[in-house]
Amino acid sequence: DTGVSQDPRHKITKRGQNVTFRCDPISEHNRLYWYRQTLGQGPEFLTYFQNEAQLEKSRLLSDRFSAERPKGSFSTLEIQRTEQGDSAMYLCASSSGQEPLAQHFGDGTRLSIL
Amino acid sequence: KQEVTQIPAALSVPEGENLVLNCSFTDSAIYNLQWFRQDPGKGLTSLLLIQSSQREQTSGRLNASLDKSSGRSTLYIAASQPGDSATYLCAVRGNQGGKLIFGQGTELSVKP
Numbered sequence: 001d002t003g004v005s006q007d008p009r010h011k012i013t014k015r016g017q018n019v020t021f022r023c024d025p026i027s028e029h030n031r032l033y034w035y036r037q038t039l040g041q042g043p044e045f046l047t048y049f050q051n052e053a054q055l056e057k058s059r060l061l062s063d064r065f066s067a068e069r070p071k072g073s074f075s076t077l078e079i080q081r082t083e084q085g086d087s088a089m090y091l092c093a094s095s096s097g098q099e100p101l102a103q104h105f106g107d108g109t110r111l112s113i114l
Numbered sequence: 115k116q117e118v119t120q121i122p123a124a125l126s127v128p129e130g131e132n133l134v135l136n137c138s139f140t141d142s143a144i145y146n147l148q149w150f151r152q153d154p155g156k157g158l159t160s161l162l163l164i165q166s167s168q169r170e171q172t173s174g175r176l177n178a179s180l181d182k183s184s185g186r187s188t189l190y191i192a193a194s195q196p197g198d199s200a201t202y203l204c205a206v207r208g209n210q211g212g213k214l215i216f217g218q219g220t221e222l223s224v225k226p
Contacts, residue, residue: 004157033213042118042203042216043158056212091157093214100165101207102148103214105158 002027004106006092012112013082020078021109025094032075033093033103034067036060043091049075050097079111087113116141116208120217127194128225135189135220137204142182148214149178149189150203158203162189194224 005024013019025032030051035043046065048056051072061067064083069075079086089110093103117140127133137147146165150158162171162178164187170179177190187204201221205214 006157035214040218042205042218043214045213045215048213058213093158100146100163102160102163104160105150107157110155 004092004094004104006090006106006109008109009107010110010112012114014114015082015084017082018078018080019082019111020076021090021092021111023075023077023092023094023106025074025092026096026104028096029094029104030072030097031095031101032069033095034075034077035091035093037089037091037108038087046077046090082111082113084113087111116144116206116215118204118206118215118217120202120204120220122220123218124221124223126223126225129194129196131194131224132190132192133194133222135191135202135204135222137187137189137217139185139187139206139215141208142185143208144182145207145209147178147180147187147204147206149176149187150205152201152203152219161202191222194222196224196226198222198224 007022032049034046037043049069064080067077089108091108093105095103148163149161164180175192201219203219205216
């Protein structure tokens, strides 16, 4: 059990650029979640996969955001035409399909928009 | 709509004190509740998970309780240490598969 891995840890980009983050869940965890956290706030849910199926999306996930989980393993989160308001920590979590369904988080990707 | 509130937002205590962090939620129809710890610039570390049918969970110096009917949970930390300094977050899950809804966290500082 190597934990949830996220890459990159930090991303600095100019407004209007596209960025892509990767999340590798704990091995054999079939559920994968993306959250966004801004300074001083708790994480907010973005989207959730069970295997390769995207089962739920938040209204926070505008049409500039897209997430995929091909083959039900790693996941990517892409933000197109980044805006200042996208600056945040993007957290990935995974859980197994068995009780107690605890979610385990990675260290996140911190995105800074210049 | 489920809302989670944590009080206080910040807490500073001398080393060795026992302390209680509070979490309240507006919809009692939860599946489970998790307490997390977050160090600056880091991700979340799961501390304790309480199923909706349970009243409390313990791990070392930590004890979490759940009162679903009143929409409250507490995290009790015994004999606090400077290494306990971090932000503590509680989160509720409303159904078996889905998202966690988080409070804003309590920033704890334990002074040596």
